Amino acid sequence: GSEMTPPEDGDRQGELGRRHRERMARKSRDQSAAVAEIGPIPAVKDPKRRKACERDLHRFLTTYFPHSTGLKPFSPDHIRVIERIQKCALKGGRFLQAVYRGFAKSTIAENTAIWATAYGHRGYVVLFGADKGAADDQIESIRLELETNDMLYDDFPEMCHPVRALDGKPQRCKSQACDGERTHIEFKAGRIVLADVRVPKGWMPRAKAGSRAPCAGAILRTKGLMGGSRGLKHKRPDGTAVRPDFVILDDFQTDESANSPPQCMKRLGVIKKSVVKLAGHSKSLAIVGNATVIAKNDAVDQILTLPEYAAWQTERIPLVRK
Numbered sequence: 001g002s003e004m005t006p007p008e009d010g011d012r013q014g015e016l017g018r019r020h021r022e023r024m025a026r027k028s029r030d031q032s033a034a035v036a037e038i039g040p041i042p043a044v045k046d047p048k049r050r051k052a053c054e055r056d057l058h059r060f061l062t063t064y065f066p067h068s069t070g071l072k073p074f075s076p077d078h079i080r081v082i083e084r085i086q087k088c089a090l091k092g093g094r095f096l097q098a099v100y101r102g103f104a105k106s107t108i109a110e111n112t113a114i115w116a117t118a119y120g121h122r123g124y125v126v127l128f129g130a131d132k133g134a135a136d137d138q139i140e141s142i143r144l145e146l147e148t149n150d151m152l153y154d155d156f157p158e159m160c161h162p163v164r165a166l167d168g169k170p171q172r173c174k175s176q177a178c179d180g181e182r183t184h185i186e187f188k189a190g191r192i193v194l195a196d197v198r199v200p201k202g203w204m205p206r207a208k209a210g211s212r213a214p215c216a217g218a219i220l221r222t223k224g225l226m227g228g229s230r231g232l233k234h235k236r237p238d239g240t241a242v243r244p245d246f247v248i249l250d251d252f253q254t255d256e257s258a259n260s261p262p263q264c265m266k267r268l269g270v271i272k273k274s275v276v277k278l279a280g281h282s283k284s285l286a287i288v289g290n291a292t293v294i295a296k297n298d299a300v301d302q303i304l305t306l307p308e309y310a311a312w313q314t315e316r317i318p319l320v321r322k
Contacts, residue, residue, distance in 0.1 A: 036172070038165040039179035040200040041213070045154035047204050053115070057086040060115045061108065064152050065145070068107050077317050081290065082108065084315075088288040089116045089246055094276075096249075096289040096303050098316045105290040106134075109250040110141050113220055117194060118156050120214030122246040122286070126221045126232060128275065130254045135222040138250070139190055142220055146192075158203070158213035162195035163187075184217065184237050192220040193234075225252045225270055232278055244278045249289035258294035267299045 044050055053060035058079055061069035074082065081097050088095050089112070099105060109127055116122040129135045145152060146163040153160040162185050166172045170187040177183060178197045186193035196217040201209035219234055219242070234242050249271070257263035279285035291300045293316075303309045304316060 036175040042157040044204045050155040092286040094312045096314045117218035124219040124244045126244045128225045132224040139222040194218045247287045258298035264299045
């Protein structure tokens, strides 16, 4: 009996154990909060450079992406295509541009989606590729730019800083906070929801401190055209539902589908019945398509030539001018 722990010692050890567990739990919570808190948003490094590209997509593509769309000078045909994409993003409409293979269509489309959301020109951009594989490649390319493009980070910290703070761990999205407020950032398959953050004092000249960032809560989606375009409505944390307001059709047919009349009809049916109605019945949707005619009377060729697509502004751009 003498070797047994007296009752008062057992109570004391139990109390010490309880306090230790509380200390460790509090430490863990503090560490988690420190990881989750990303504020304040850094200041814009070069406001003049950023401002110069706000309504100039061509300058944005060549300035902020030196390893892709800024690697070589664009041809006059490229510049005209880019100007039409810019017009669609800023003013709306339906455009289809038939261009040749190797035109850098997909890279231009991906970087355009970043431009449209970074400046707040559009709040919900959807890129439709030919299939799921193409869509997966596009969202991965956009994610890499947001995570690793240093110039983009310097001038658009409100967009890139919350993404980098995740450190490649999507599970951190739920707990991420900026100045004590949840950012509601999302990184899921085929979808990126940019952080809903407010800008601090001194973030940019003449910017109102505490105002929402231009890209706050913007949505970037990529999908295969035949993967179903329904269900693209997104519900925000405050309960409001938002629909796409800008669609980029990026090379939306495959070699196989282009040579199959039934598959061409299916793809055109999806565009007519689903894609053009993504904004809802009361709003018009801005749509721009950049694609290649693969076979005579394929889906792209039909939009270019048939009277039922007269609402689309179209142009064929040849590989060789003369």
